Amino acid sequence: xxxxxxxxxxxxxxxxxxxxxxxxxxxxxxxxxxxxxxxxxxxxxxxxxxxxxxxxxxxxxxxxxxxxxxxxxxxxxxxxxxxxxxxxxxxxxxxxxxxxxxxxxxxxxxxxxxxxxxxxxxxxxxxxxxxxxxxxxxxxxxxxxxxxxxxxxxxxxxxxxxxxxxxxxxxxxxxxxxxxxxxxxxxxxxxxxxxxxxxxxxxxxxxxxxxxxxxxxxxxxxxxxxxxxxxxxxxxxxxxxxxxxxxxxxxxxxxxxxxxxxxxxxxxxxxxxxxxxxxxxxxxxxxxxxxxxxxxxxxxxxxxxxxxxxxxxxxxxxxxxxxxxxxxxxxxxxxxxxxxxxxxxxxxxxxxxxxxxxxxxxxxxxxxxxxxxxxx
Ligand SMILES: Cc1cc2nc3c(=O)[nH]c(=O)nc-3n(C[C@H](O)[C@H](O)[C@H](O)COP(=O)(O)OP(=O)(O)OC[C@H]3O[C@@H](n4cnc5c(N)ncnc54)[C@H](O)[C@@H]3O)c2cc1C
Numbered sequence: 499x500x501x502x503x504x505x506x507x508x509x510x511x512x513x514x515x516x517x518x519x520x521x522x523x524x525x526x527x528x529x530x531x532x533x534x535x536x537x538x539x540x541x542x543x544x545x546x547x548x549x550x551x552x553x554x555x556x557x558x559x560x561x562x563x564x565x566x567x568x569x570x571x572x573x574x575x576x577x578x579x580x581x582x583x584x585x586x587x588x589x590x591x592x593x594x595x596x597x598x599x600x601x602x603x604x605x606x607x608x609x610x611x612x613x614x615x616x617x618x619x620x621x622x623x624x625x626x627x628x629x630x631x632x633x634x635x636x637x638x639x640x641x642x643x644x645x646x647x648x649x650x651x652x653x654x655x656x657x658x659x660x661x662x663x664x665x666x667x668x669x670x671x672x673x674x675x676x677x678x679x680x681x682x683x684x685x686x687x688x689x690x691x692x693x694x695x696x697x698x699x700x701x702x703x704x705x706x707x708x709x710x711x712x713x714x715x716x717x718x719x720x721x722x723x724x725x726x727x728x729x730x731x732x733x734x735x736x737x738x739x740x741x742x743x744x745x746x747x748x749x750x751x752x753x754x755x756x757x758x759x760x761x762x763x764x765x766x767x768x769x770x771x772x773x774x775x776x777x778x779x780x781x782x783x784x785x786x787x788x789x790x791x792x793x794x795x796x797x798x799x800x801x802x803x804x805x806x807x808x809x810x811x812x813x814x815x816x817x818x819x820x821x822x823x824x825x826x827x828x829x830x831x832x833x834x835x836x837x838x839x840x841x842x843x844x845x846x847x848x849x850x851x852x853x854x855x856x857x858x859x860x861x862x863x864x865x866x867x868x869x870x871x872x873x874x
Pocket of ligand 1: 505506507508509510511528529530531532533534535536537538539540541542543544545671672673674701702703704705706709723724725726758759799800801802803824825826827828829830831832833834
């Protein structure tokens with residue numbers, strides 16, 4: 499019998515399967531569609547810095563642990579599969595185009611409390627570092643340890659590693675029910691039959707709520723649409739990831755620039771809208787005026803799995819001895835994926851946990867998003 503069935507093959511399910519199989523656990527991975535083609539394909543691949551030793555909130559520790567793992571995982575996957583996931587330490591700059599010059603000071607303090615380098619830049623320093631930026635920018639905050647990854651390449655590398663490790667990969671296999679008997683899940687039901695295993699993990703992203711509700715867990719995960727515009731320009735006019743609040747520009751070394759992203763509560767609708775695409779293009783030109791001449795290459799959207807308080811659900815599903823959840827990573831599922839995988843492996847194998855799980859529990863009392871201590 500398979501040790502673990504993982505439901506959902508986005509970056510979270512793929513990473514969990516990878517972490518389990520290389521610790522000797524046999525895994526079957528089921529996805530309702532193609533692997534890695536939902537939010538995990540659509541995302542921008544921004545990986546903020548972290549420091550597990552000095553972070554106090556469990557969410558920040560999870561980010562820190564993940565940061566530590568990204569270079570290792572990227573190198574291992576490259577060696578095993580020959581696929582370069584594009585992991586790159588390009589640095590990032592948060593900027594403001596108007597207002598007072600001290601408005602990023604609190605953010606700088608939050609990073610420094612984690613002992614992460616955060617350099618405040620005045621207008622002259624900003625323009626010296628990135629001359630293509632809008633010259634009216636008033637202040638910037640540079641995070642030299644910010645990284646990026648090419649999500650589609652990373653999930654491709656994970657899939658190749660799983661295939662070579664003998665994981666049973668079943669795309670086009672929607673799980674309709676987790677069959678519950680005497681406080682345990684005995685099988686995952688799909689239209690093709692029942693998949694029996696010793697333990698089960700739900701990593702179904704924005705689709706996790708219905709599956710978990712049928713197991714008695716009331717998680718608040720909803721789809722949150724994020725639209726992205728892709729521009730192309732040679733040579734690249736800037737090299738750092740440029741952020742302004744929830745929106746950003748990500749420069750890829752091959753001349754692509756990702757302009758993201760919207761946050762929209764519109765159910766499971768993935769279409770791009772004229773208004774959002776126009777707004778993202780205006781935003782890009784506001785930050786880097788020279789992008790007005792860039793080629794419009796593409797646009798797309800994805801459905802982030804967003805919980806009411808912005809935190810993921812990680813851990814056991816109450817009332818089910820052998821069922822775990824890893825879903826609801828909202829805007830941070832790519833960055834948090836290696837740490838999430840390690841945590842779930844520790845749970846599945848009954849090992850000591852690297853951080854406490856109460857914050858991420860299915861039955862936690864949710865706070866508002868503003869209450870999350872991490873400013874990032
Ligand atoms: C525009 C955009 C930009 C983003 N940028 C970033 C970023 O820069 N950095 C970052 O860290 N994160 C980013 N994110 C967020 C990140 O992409 C998500 O948090 C992450 O991809 C979630 O991964 P997941 O595996 O949980 O979900 P998904 O990738 O959505 O995967 C869930 C999988 O479960 C499958 N599934 C669902 N229901 C079932 C079922 N019943 N049976 C079988 N399979 C099922 C689906 O088909 C899907 O493949 C971004 C997201 C978007 C949309």
